[in-house]
Amino acid sequence: MSAQPSERRLARRFARLAAEGRAGLVTFVSAGDPDIDTSLALLKRLPGAGADIVELGMVFSDPMADGPAIQAAGKRALKAGITLKKTLDMVRAFRAADAETPLVLMGYYNPIYVYGNERFVRDARAAGADGVIVVDLPPEEDAELRPLATAQGLDFIRLATPTSDDARLPVILTGASGFIYYVSILGITGTRSAGADVVAGAVARLRRLTQLPIAVGFGIRTAPQAGAIAAVADAAVVGSALVERIAANLDADGRALPALVDDVTGFVSALAKAVRDARLPSRAAGVAE
């Protein structure tokens, strides 16, 4: 298996987006939320609805960086019987139906560590994953996973944050691959939103230090916000707002209502349109104010 960046789906996708002159939409859902079948059906529909890259959350019982929406999603998924192995089964099923859309696994370290680092990167790659984000594995600790991942051709995506100062950024950027995930707020997922002008400044600072594409996430909740971020970054990541849509389509017992997948993908389409329109000349002028 080749590990050349040019042959990787993420690099290919960002190259295509650049050629189209637009940013991408990255969607996040937790694997197995609200149940494994519905979650897989939704995952498969996301690219058709306009997701350029899909992130699939590997559920953990103690998600320290997540707000109430994603905490609740994880709880639903665990109740439905999700495991890391079943999450990788979902990846395999997604990949069988979609050869091109990059899929990134995102989660916390303990389930990976317990699964076994070598076994995880091998199985994740074989299932068709393209990258991995491990929220609680900073550069100081990732030597036990990152080289294994990149050797398998799995991009190891690192996070940069508003606290990443000039001393910190080189530590983060050295060894990162795939893209840089810029966490646009101080805080957990789904709680605050950053202004596009502040994000633009942060992205510009990152661009001076790295050639990697920059995706911005945490706090993008609406189509206009996604559009504003898409005007300044290479991709906009939407997670909690999608997960809240899932929660809004459950019956009193927590079971998926028939309209769930259509409703969530409808929201994704609206986000995708805003992202695609963000750099049309008429809009670009507005955003640059």
Place this chain on the structure above:
Amino acid sequence: MPQINTYSAGPDENGHFGLYGGRFVAETLMPLILEVERAYTAAKADADFQRELDYYLRDYVGRPSPLYFAERMTKHFGGAKIYFKREELNHTGAHKINSCMGQILLAQRMGKKRIIAETGAGQHGVATATVCALFGLSCVIYMGQTDIERQAPNVFRMKLLGAELRPVTSGSATLKDAMNEALRDWVANVDSTYYLIGTAAGPHPYPAMVRDFQSVIGREVRAEMLEREGRLPDTLLACVGGGSNAIGLFHSFLDDASVRMIGVEAAGHGLDTGQHAASINGGRPGVLHGNRTYLLHDEDGQITEAHSISAGLDYPGIGPEHSWLNDIGRVEYAAITDREALDAFQLCSRLEGILPALEPAHALAHLGKIAGRLPRDHIIVINLCGRGDKDVFTAARALGVTL
């Protein structure tokens, strides 16, 4: 790793005790964790900091705490000579204040005005609220809803001290969930806030820093024992949840080969029931709350709920230095059930006129298992790390008494 010729030099520069410890936190927190480490390293080398800490430990906390010869308990078991290190006589009634005092002075050196903390039994919450009141700092305490219900007296004490109490209902609504919420708060408030962790766990430098502040316990025991008996103790006993009182007692003796050390975990309803809080005796290594250590988790790496009658031990992990000390065989780790702890709680009350907290009651129960079989010239020191006033409601309920 260099050749080990001491057990007390750890962790390495990255906060690792062998396989354990480290800094497994979200990137947002990394610069702050590194800043805490720099500030602590500087404070440790600053004689003024140590002088100020010593002043407050003496005049405010009431140190040194006595080393008390428990004569009636010694006679009762008819074996080893038993001493209590009376940490329950500290201001606020537990050892927790030792580390709170050190950390609050550090937080002020760092210019932080807002303090957050997690608490299980409420002892750390009370100690944190106390030092915040002392220095006029804003204080937010995260506490699991389950613990709030079983530790009502401490909840009220924290409020009297001016702390804002935030109930945590996520997960099992106990200590681990309170720690999750405190970490979430910290990520959102990195500029203003210092996270005052209550035990010798979490991301580096906390395990080493909390240990250093708690090591005053062992240093005093060494001096007191040399003065009293002219020699070192033979066995040290302490309960272990996160393990700060145990590491505080053990650390100064790690290189004294003649001193046996036993940490006592909470076996809850029994190790074979799955309802316990014994991370070493009933768990495996994993990564949670910023460090790699022994944890209670399932085959998929999901953290499982701990159970102990003692809220302060009801945590599915343990400080990383204990995990290392276990693996290298320097410290033994035993486990005591709820029932055994309750029996020891009552025995100590009747024999010595001291109501121990349910946490050290676990160590007292293990003492009962070993003391009678040891010779009379064998000296055991047990860390009586907290007083039991907070536990009278829990104990009454468990004993079928309506108050």
